Amino acid sequence: MQDVIDTILSAKKSMGFFGERQLLERGKPLTEKDLSTTEQKYNFSFPADIRQYLLALGSGNVNEFYIPHTHMIHPLDNQSGKISGFVVFSSDSEGNYFTFDPKQESSPIYFCSYEPLGYCACADNIEDLLTKFIANNYDIRAITQKLKLEPLI
Secondary structure: OHHHHHHHHHOEEEOHHHOEEEOEEEOOOOOHHHHHHHHHHHOOOOOHHHHHHHHHHOOEEEOOEEEOOHHHOEEOOHHHHHHOOOEEEEEEOOOOEEEEOOOOOOOOEEEEEEOOEEEEEEEOOHHHHHHHHHHOOOOHHHHHOOOOOEOOO
């Protein structure tokens, strides 16, 4: 997992006349206290790999893949159908979510789309998702556009 994180941390993108700059744009870093407070507030635990991901890369964005600060991390409500209770921990530029099921010890990563409305597992875990993300030249939509979504209800 650390190798994947290091690849993202060292990735650069070309900015033409202005040369290169880091692909990752950082906001206020997340702390262990931030994550613990979120877990207590919503009564769930982050899987170890997602905790590592959030602490190493959050908050910020890598192209159109967003790692929010803890005020945006939350479980989905009862109106979310089959994914009620899943925890939102990242999103894309179109407002679609990446979630995990806190009831599963080793939860796949789920993609939750607004248009069209639906969801599906998109990766076995966060390392798998990030590996696919890197392989697709840091284009999260190259991954999500290929997914076959299931209805929420």
